[in-house]
Amino acid sequence: MKNILLFGAGKSATVLIDYLLANAPRQKWHITVADSDLMLIKSKIGKSYYATPAAIDIRDQATRQQLVQQTDLVISLLPPALHITIAKDCLQFSKHLLTASYIDPDIRKLQKDIQKAGVLFMYEMGLDPGIDHMSSMKLIHSIEKKGGQIYSYKSYCGGLISPESNDNPWQYKISWNPRNIVLAGTSGAVYREKGKTKEVAYEQLFDQSKTVQVPGLGKLAYYPNRDSLSYVDVYHLGDIPTFMRATLRYPDFCEGWNALVKLGLTEDTQKHPTDQVTYFKWASQNIKVDKQLSNEENVAQFLGVSPKSKIIRQLKFLGILNGEMINLGEQTNASVLQHVLEERLKMGPTDKDMIVMLHEIEFERRNIATRLHSYMIVQGEDNLRTAMAKTVGLPLGIMAKLVLSGAVTLTGLHIPVLPEVYNPVLKELEEYDIRFEESFE
Structure with missing residues (x-):
C-alpha cells in the first residue's frame, strides 16, 4: 500500500481528489487529505474506504511532520507562501513533493539538498504553470527535431466563464484562488518582442487592448505575465527575438480591472x-x-x-x-x-467555467516561414468540478501515479519540460478531453 498526503482541499482539489480515489483500488493507494476545514475535506472524500480526513493547523509542526513521515508522496495545494514549510518537511523525511505553484527563490536554495536526498520535487505541475510547459515543450521539441528554427513564441492562457454562464458586466466569475486574482500582475511584466525587451508596469498592464482570435470564441484580450524571459532558457530558446507568456480575459474584464487599478x-x-x-x-x-x-x-x-x-x-x-x-x-x-x-463574482451552482490555452509559434524550415497555432478549450461541469479544478488537479494526479508506479524515476527539483514527463501526462489528459487542436499557416 502506498500513501499519498494532500495538503489543501480547496477549489482546485476537487477533481484531483476524485482522480486519486478512482485510482486508489487498482494502484493500492491510501489518501490522507489535510486541511483546516474538516467539513470541507469530508465533502470532497465522501465515505471512501481509501481516504482519511486530517483537520490540522498547518502551523502545528508536530502533527504536520507526523503526517509527512507516514506518507510516500506529498501533494501541496496550499497557498504558495506555505509550500516552503511543506518542502522542508519533505526534505527532512525524504518524501517526493508535487505542487502546481511556481518555483520560487526559497525552494531554489534547497536545490542541491533535494538532489542529494534522491527525491523528486516537481513544481509547476498544474495548468499555467504546468500544461502550458508540457504542451509547449512537445511542440518545440517536435519543430526542432524536424530542423525548424523558432523565432517567435507566444503562449496565452486564461480561466474564463463559459459563454452560457457569462451573464455579468465583468464577463468573469471566480473559479480559483480569489487572492491570486486580486494580486495578478502586481509585479508588472517583462517579455521580448522583435528583439527588444519590453517592460510593462502594473499601472499600464491592463491598459493595453491587445487581442487574439481563438477558434469558436472570437476575440479575447490578453496581458503579459510576470517575467516571461525567465523561461527562455528553460525552453532552450536562447536569443529568440519574440517570447511572451500572457493571461487571457474577455476584453470587458481588462477595461474594468484597469479602472480598479487606477x-x-x-x-x-x-x-x-x-x-x-x-x-x-x-x-x-x-x-x-x-x-x-x-x-x-x-x-x-x-x-x-x-x-x-x-x-x-x-x-x-x-x-x-x-x-x-x-x-x-x-x-x-x-x-x-x-x-x-x-x-x-462567485460562481452559481449551475455555472460553468472554461479554460482556454493558445500557443502561437513561428518558425522557419527550409527557408519557408510557418506559423503554428495550437489551442485547447476545456469546459467545466459545474461550480465544483470546474475546468480549473480539472486542469490543475489532473496533471498532479497523473504525475503521482507515474512516480509511485516507478514509471518516472527522476530526482531533484524539476518542472515538467522533459519528454518522460510530458508525453505520458499529455496522453492521459486526452482521456479527460484535455487536448490540443493544431493548425498551420
Missing part, C-alpha cells in the same frame, strides 16, 4: 480602518469628491469616462459606489476588494 483598490501594503466606512468612501479614497455630483459622476470624472459607461456599470455591479458600510476592521484595499469579488 482607483488604487488593488493596493496591498497599507491597512485602513473599514468599520463605519462606506464602500463609496473606500472606492473614492483617491478622488477629490465634488458634493454637487453623484457618486457615479465623481468616479466617472476621475476615470475620464461617461457616468453611463460600461466601466461605471461594472463598478455599480460590484456594489462599491453605494452607501453600504464595509465593517471588516483593519484591511488593505486588496483584502476589501477580494471580499467584494468573492461575493459579487
Whole structure:
C-alpha cells in the first residue's frame, strides 16, 4: 500500500481528489487529505474506504511532520507562501513533493539538498504553470527535431466563464484562488518582442487592448505575465527575438480591472480602518469628491469616462459606489476588494467555467516561414468540478501515479519540460478531453 498526503482541499482539489480515489483500488493507494476545514475535506472524500480526513493547523509542526513521515508522496495545494514549510518537511523525511505553484527563490536554495536526498520535487505541475510547459515543450521539441528554427513564441492562457454562464458586466466569475486574482500582475511584466525587451508596469498592464482570435470564441484580450524571459532558457530558446507568456480575459474584464487599478483598490501594503466606512468612501479614497455630483459622476470624472459607461456599470455591479458600510476592521484595499469579488463574482451552482490555452509559434524550415497555432478549450461541469479544478488537479494526479508506479524515476527539483514527463501526462489528459487542436499557416 502506498500513501499519498494532500495538503489543501480547496477549489482546485476537487477533481484531483476524485482522480486519486478512482485510482486508489487498482494502484493500492491510501489518501490522507489535510486541511483546516474538516467539513470541507469530508465533502470532497465522501465515505471512501481509501481516504482519511486530517483537520490540522498547518502551523502545528508536530502533527504536520507526523503526517509527512507516514506518507510516500506529498501533494501541496496550499497557498504558495506555505509550500516552503511543506518542502522542508519533505526534505527532512525524504518524501517526493508535487505542487502546481511556481518555483520560487526559497525552494531554489534547497536545490542541491533535494538532489542529494534522491527525491523528486516537481513544481509547476498544474495548468499555467504546468500544461502550458508540457504542451509547449512537445511542440518545440517536435519543430526542432524536424530542423525548424523558432523565432517567435507566444503562449496565452486564461480561466474564463463559459459563454452560457457569462451573464455579468465583468464577463468573469471566480473559479480559483480569489487572492491570486486580486494580486495578478502586481509585479508588472517583462517579455521580448522583435528583439527588444519590453517592460510593462502594473499601472499600464491592463491598459493595453491587445487581442487574439481563438477558434469558436472570437476575440479575447490578453496581458503579459510576470517575467516571461525567465523561461527562455528553460525552453532552450536562447536569443529568440519574440517570447511572451500572457493571461487571457474577455476584453470587458481588462477595461474594468484597469479602472480598479487606477482607483488604487488593488493596493496591498497599507491597512485602513473599514468599520463605519462606506464602500463609496473606500472606492473614492483617491478622488477629490465634488458634493454637487453623484457618486457615479465623481468616479466617472476621475476615470475620464461617461457616468453611463460600461466601466461605471461594472463598478455599480460590484456594489462599491453605494452607501453600504464595509465593517471588516483593519484591511488593505486588496483584502476589501477580494471580499467584494468573492461575493459579487462567485460562481452559481449551475455555472460553468472554461479554460482556454493558445500557443502561437513561428518558425522557419527550409527557408519557408510557418506559423503554428495550437489551442485547447476545456469546459467545466459545474461550480465544483470546474475546468480549473480539472486542469490543475489532473496533471498532479497523473504525475503521482507515474512516480509511485516507478514509471518516472527522476530526482531533484524539476518542472515538467522533459519528454518522460510530458508525453505520458499529455496522453492521459486526452482521456479527460484535455487536448490540443493544431493548425498551420
